[in-house]
Amino acid sequence: MLPAVLLLAGLFLLFHTTPGAPTAGKPITCEAGAFHIGEPASIDCNFRTNITASKRDISITWYTSEVDRGKDVLWCHWSVETKKHVCKIEMANYTFDGVFTEHLTIKIPAVTTEHGGWYKCFFIASDEIKAHPCELRLQAELISAKTGKNLLM
Template identity: 30%
Template sequence: MGNITCLTALLITLLARGTSQQRVTCDAGQFKVGQNASVTCNFNHSVENTGHQISVMHYPFNASDRFSEKRILRCLRSNDLQPICEVAEGVLWNGNITDRLTLDIPDVTADFDGHYLCQLMPPDGMIMTVCSLTVEETPAQNSSIARSGSWTAFIIVTSTFFGLVAIPALILCIYIIW
């Protein structure tokens, strides 16, 4: 699954280059759970008042299929060139679009782990690029997850034992005694 996601991101990046003389770059990074994270789309010129449509998509690293993308930001331009923008829940944006657009993710969680696709759609085509945001879990969270996983495994083993061994043995003993 991870290979498919990486291959998709690479393909998108390769196809995006050379569509126009304009360029888009993307900056994200590596963050720990609970930190404030950000994704920045950089344009090589000011897109303010240009009429270009802009969107940012998220493709999780752990995606189960290729259709698990999520739209993080979408800006459409009205006739007077004022953007009409939608921002996903959990993401903050200050409303500024110049030669860059920055999305802030306060208290980042593993749900935001993945590839981010910045798209700029001028009238003559589409320009896009991909960057990755990695969210690391802290050791305390890993140990609590491990403890939780161990407890779950104990419950499963115990209930399986009673269901497959102890209860039939009890029924057999009762049958023999009667």
């Protein structure tokens, strides 16, 4: 009976100490900011665990409102064959350099009105609702016809 108990205890530890698994109390977060049209921008995701070691699929999703279902900007699948993430940019005008640590950054070479909204970074097949969104805000500009300078700055 004792070996069966040890086996069950070992299985419990195996499934609850998976390398790279997010720990309770450490939500996945992201940071964006406010940008003028035409400026470069980035969305920085903090997964708080080594993304590669997790061997889990991830997504960065863009939302235009709280009721929007969202659109994938970046989707990365863990490939068992290559033992690395295979990523695809799903929307135009975003770039990703393929670097994974606990952090991941997607870049926007030149912000347009299409980029404004909320972004979420999360592991697919996990509780997306717990991911903390960030907002990429568009800064308004009022250009002087006389001087060509932004009057709102």
